[in-house]
Amino acid sequence: MRYVVVGTGNISNTYINALTERPGSELVGAVSRSGRPLSAAPELPVWPSIDAVDADFDAVILATPNGLHHQGAIDAAARGKHVLTEKPLDISIEAMDRMTDACNRAGVVLAVCYQRRTRPDNQAIKALMAQSAFGRIYAVDLAAKFYRDQAYYDSGDYRGGLALDGGGPFMQQACHNLDIYTWLFGLPGQVVSMLGTFAHDIEAEDHGAALMRHEDGMIGTVVASTAARPGFAARMEVHAERGSFTLTDDVVTQWVVDGVDNPSAPGDHYQHDGATSAAVTDTTAHQAIIEDFEAAVRDGREPLAGATSARLTTELILSIYQNAV
Template identity: 50%
Template structure:
C-alpha cells in the first residue's frame, strides 16, 4: 500500500466541500486541515483544524488543493511550492499569464507537481470524442458551436465582494462558468489563430460581462463560435455542436445527444443524464466522480513522479484563449 498523501485544502467555499467528499472516495488521500481567512467555519469542514495561512499549518502535509478565488490561485500555489508541497489547483489556473507562468516556474524549481482540475476532459462521452478527433475518424471538422448559457441570480454575485470583478474573478462567465468548456474546446481543436468577440453586461450590476460571444478561426479552416452567459434564464445545458464532412454530432452536458456520422455508430455508453452536474443554474457540485479521477491521478503523479493528466502548461491554454476573447472585442 502506498503512503497516504495528506492534503491541506486552501479555501472553504462550496468547492472545498466537493473536494472533501471526493477525497473520501480517493485511494491514499486524506485531508488534514483547512486554510481559510473566513471567521465562520462551514459545517462540512468544522471537524478539521483551521489555519489562517499555509505557513501557519503545524501538521504534516504533502500537498494543497487550491479552492480560493481565481485571481488568488497563484498566491497559494507559489507559497506551497516554496515549502516543497505539491499543488492541485481549481480551474481556471489563474487570471493572468504572468501569474500562471510564476506558478509553473516555481513548481518546477521546487520539483513539485502542479495539476489543474479541468475534470470535464474525462466526463461521460468527452474522452470518446477526443479519441475520434485524434484518430481523424470524424472527417474534416469545419464548424463548431459551443454554448454555455447559464444563469446566476443577484444573490450569487452579492455573495462575496470579489464576484463579478476583473481583479479577482478575472472576468465574467467566459473565465468562470465557461472555463471548463473552453479548456475542452482547446483539448479538442487547439487554439484559434484569430478571433473576434462582443461582450456586454445586461442583467447584473457587475463590472464584468454577463453575456457575450466570440467567433474563432483556425488554421485548419474551421470556423467556431463560443457563447457564454450568466444572464440567460433559467440556465441551459452546455452544448457543443460539431459539424464535419461526414455529418454532425451534438454533446449536451458531456453526453452525445445527437449523432449522424457516416460509417460510425453512436459510441455513447451513457444511458441517463439525470445525475449529471449541469452548472446551468447553480455552482454547487454533488457528483464528485470526475473530481475523483483528477485526485486519483494527482496522488499517482506524486507517488510515481510522472506528469498529471492536466498540467499547468496545458491548463494555461484555456486562460490564454479567454484572455484573447476579452481583448479582441469590436
Template identity: 35%
Template sequence: MTKKMRFAIVGAGVISPLHARAIVNHPEAELTAIVDEVQEKAEALAKEFGSPPIYATLEQMLKEGEVDAVCICVPSGLHRDVTVAAARAGKHVLCEKPLGITAKDMDEMIEACRSNGVKLATVFQKRTTEAALLTKKAVDEGKLGRLVLGDAYLKYYRSREYYKSAGWRGTWLLDGGGALMNQGVHGVDIIRWLMGDVESVFAYAAPLIHDIEVEDTAVAVLKYTSGAYGVIQGTTTVNPGQEARFEIHGEHGSIIYGDSGFKVWKTIDGDEAPGSSLKGAADGTDDPQAISSDGHYILVDDLIKAVRQNREPLISGEEARKSVDLILAIYESARTGREVRLKPGGAAL
C-alpha cells in the same frame, strides 16, 4: 510520502466540499488540513469531513501541517499566490479553474512548481465525462474527417444574489472576468481540447443584465489553426440556465452533446451514438452547488498517480492555461473591437 497522500484544502467556500468529498472517499488520500481566514467556514467544512486540523493562514498550515498536496479553492485572483507559496514549501498543487487570471500569474505558477519539483494539476472535470472522452476519441481517430466547425454554447444563469454573496464575484481583480472566466471556462477548455489550438478570435462581451464590472454575456467567433471555424457563447443571464452544449462538425460526420447526453452522433463508419450514463457530468447551470464531485475524485486520483509515477497530471498547468489564454484574447477583442491573433498554442500576440 506516506502511504496515503495528505491533502490540505485552502479556501472553505462553495467549491471546497467537492474537493473534500473526493479526498475522503479515496482510499489513498486523506484530508489533513483546512485553511480559511473565516473560522466558522473552516470549522463547518472540517465538521462535515472528519474534523481535520484547521488553520487561519496558509503560512501557518505550510509551517505546521502534515501535508503533501494542496487543493486551491480560493478566489481566482489568489490562485497565483497560494500556488507559489505551496510549491516553495514542496507541496503538490491541485488548482481549481481557472489556473490564473493573467498570463504573468500563470507563468509564475508553472515556473514555481517546475523549479521546486512538484506537480501542478488543474480542475476541469468536464474532461472526465464519458461523452467528452468518447467525442475526443472519435475526433482523434479521424471519424469526422477534416473538422469544419466547433461550437460551445455555455448558457448559465446566476442571480443578482449570487454576485452579492461574496465581494470578489464579478470583479476583474479577483474573479478575473465573468461568464467566460468563471462559469464558461470549463466549456472553453472542452472546445479547445476537442478542436485544437485557436489562431484568432473576434468577440463582443459586456455586462448586459448584472451590475458587475465584468461580462455576463459574451459571443466570440473563432478560427482554429486547423482552418476550422467556431463560435463560443457564454452567459450567466439566460433564465433558466441551459445545459452546456458542444457541436463538432466535420466533412464525414457530426457529434453534438450536452450534459444530458448525445444529441447527434454520425460518423463515417455509420456507428450509433454510444450509450452514455454521463457519470461525472458537471451540471450547475442555475446553482453552482449542484455540481457532482465525481470529476474531482478522478482528478484527485490522477494527481496521486502522477506523483507516484513521476509523470505529468492529466490536466497540467501548461495545458490548463490554454483556455485562459483564449479567454484573455476574447476579452482583448471585445475591448478593442479588433480581431486578436494568438501565439501558437497560447496567448494573444
C-alpha cells in the same frame, strides 16, 4: 495522499466530499485568511497560511478565488508540496507563468480541476480525434447559456469583478466548457468578440459571443452567459467532413458520423451541468481528477489537466476579452 485545502468557501465542500469517497486520500486541515472553519469538517484545524501548517501533508487543493491561485501554488511549491487548483489555472499570463515556474523549480506536480475532461464521452471524442476519425473539422459551435441571479454575485465582493474573478461567465462559469474546446481543438489564430452586461450589477460581462478561426480554417463560435434565464444545458455541436455530432453537458446526444459508431458511454448520469447553480452534488468527476492527480505524482507523469494544457483555456478567454469590439 494527505491534503490541505486552501480556502474554506463553498467549493471546499466539494473537495471534502470527493476526498471522503477516496480510500487512502485524507484531508488534514485547511488554510483560511479569515480563520473560518470548514463547514463540512469543522473539527479539522485551520491555519492562517500554508507556511504555518504544522501537520504532515503531501499536497494542497486551492479553493480560493481565481486570481489568488498563483500565490497558493507558489507558497505550496516553496514547501515542496504538490498542487491541485480549482479552475482556472489563473487569470493572467504573468500569474500562470509564475506559478508554473515555481512548481517546475520545486519538482512538484501542478494540475487543474478541469474535471469534465474525465467524462467518458469527452474521453472518447478525444481518442477519436487523435485517430482523425472525423476527417477535416469545419465548425464547432459552443453555447454555455447559464443563469445566476443577483444574489449569487452579491454573495462575495469579488464575484463578477476583474481583480479576483478575472471576468464574467467566460472566465468563471463557462471556462469548463471552453476547456473542453481547447483540449479538443487547440487555440484559434483569430478571435473577435462582443461582450455586454445586461441583467446584473457587476463589473464584468454577463453575456457575450466570440467568433474564432483556427489555423486549419475551422470556424468556432462560443456564447457564454449568466443572463440566459432560466439557464440551459451546455451544447457543443461539431461539423466535420464525415458528419456531425453534439455533446450536451459532456454526453453525446446526436451522432451522424460515417463509418464511426456512437461512442457514448451507456448509463453516464453525471449530474453537474452548471446551468442554474454552482452547487456540486455529484463529486464523481472530482474524484476522478484527484485519482489522476495522485497517479501523476506517483508515476512522475503529466496530469490529465496539467498546467501546459490548462493554461490554453485562460489564454483563449483572455483573447476573447482583449478582442472585444
